[in-house]
Amino acid sequence: MSKLDISIALFISLIISSDAYNIPALFSFSDSTMDPGNSNNLKTDAKANFLLYGKDFLTHTPTGRFCNGKLATDYIAAALNLSDVLPAYDGHVVSVNDIGVSFASAGSGLDDLDIKILECDYHVQPNPEIY
Numbered sequence: 001m002s003k004l005d006i007s008i009a010l011f012i013s014l015i016i017s018s019d020a021y022n023i024p025a026l027f028s029f030s031d032s033t034m035d036p037g038n039s040n041n042l043k044t045d046a047k048a049n050f051l052l053y054g055k056d057f058l059t060h061t062p063t064g065r066f067c068n069g070k071l072a073t074d075y076i077a078a079a080l081n082l083s084d085v086l087p088a089y090d091g092h093v094v095s096v097n098d099i100g101v102s103f104a105s106a107g108s109g110l111d112d113l114d115i116k117i118l119e120c121d122y123h124v125q126p127n128p129e130i131y
Helices: 003-015 072-079 112-118
Strands: 026-028 100-102
Touching (some): 026 072
8 A cells, every 4th residue: 555545544534433424334446456355256367365465464464455454445444433444345245234345356447458458358247137
């Protein structure tokens, strides 16, 4: 995580308080900058589930986060008193009782060129049944 990401997360932590706002959950949609491990279970080369990633994390083990410790979304979730970390989406149906979840995945993008650069053959097709 860059110094800018940390600065933004700390700034948001200072101005956001769950006492001041009734924010029941946090959801993240992004790429590797916010991926908490969603790419671990995908057919892709964009993975961070090996050392040195995670050496400064709570468990001191790789989690799939593309950083040594927490992500900006983890700091925001903690500032909102939701959780110490924003969990990765694990395939469960997200309910109103959840504190939120991160759908961020490394290598994701709006352009098919992202997939070509990573040389992977995994491509998600929209599923109209879930909308």
